[in-house]
Amino acid sequence: GAGVSQSPRYKVAKRGQDVALRCDPISGHVSLFWYQQALGQGPEFLTYFQNEAQLDKSGLPSDRFFAERPEGSVSTLKIQRTQQEDSAVYLCASSLGQGIGGYTFGSGTRLTVV
């Protein structure tokens, strides 16, 4: 596609509920990243995929967070047993490879845990 597409745009979850956030990167982009952006802050790295391989998941805040990219294109970020502190905007970005040509970000999913 022309850009990075994320869905849903907004998600309200009750505390304890599981959520799944989807990212559809630009076609042909090898690298895919997930970032978490709290209100009024800069994004923070969560995880990185090169094709289908998850090469770095050091930024995932807890074992409730899980990401996958099984066929090297669409990626899903899953959060189990959501907590209030998970409320944030989750941004997906893709690039040709290791920042070549820059990073293109999606519009994000705003998650609110109530």
Place this chain on the structure above:
Amino acid sequence: ELKVEQNPLFLSMQEGKNYTIYCNYSTTSDRLYWYRQDPGKSLESLFVLLSNGAVKQEGRLMASLDTKARLSTLHITAAVHDLSATYFCAELRDSNYQLIWGAGTKLIIKP
């Protein structure tokens, strides 16, 4: 600790004025990014600075990079209302794929 510090964090200015946003970073990375974010929107790439002394300009915005001082600046010339947004700088971590972000500078330009 890897850190990117922007200042100021908030800037309110009149149209027609000039101002500079500063970005100090901590690694030996030679790649620095500037992004713009409008409220409720995603991050729009403005500049990628790849080497010491790099200077890039787009319209009223000009970005520069001094790798020895680990400092990048974003200069706004004759500001207009449409430039109101939050501006982020980010450095590329030595691993070569992870961006470390500043907290952002919220810029409000009054007509």
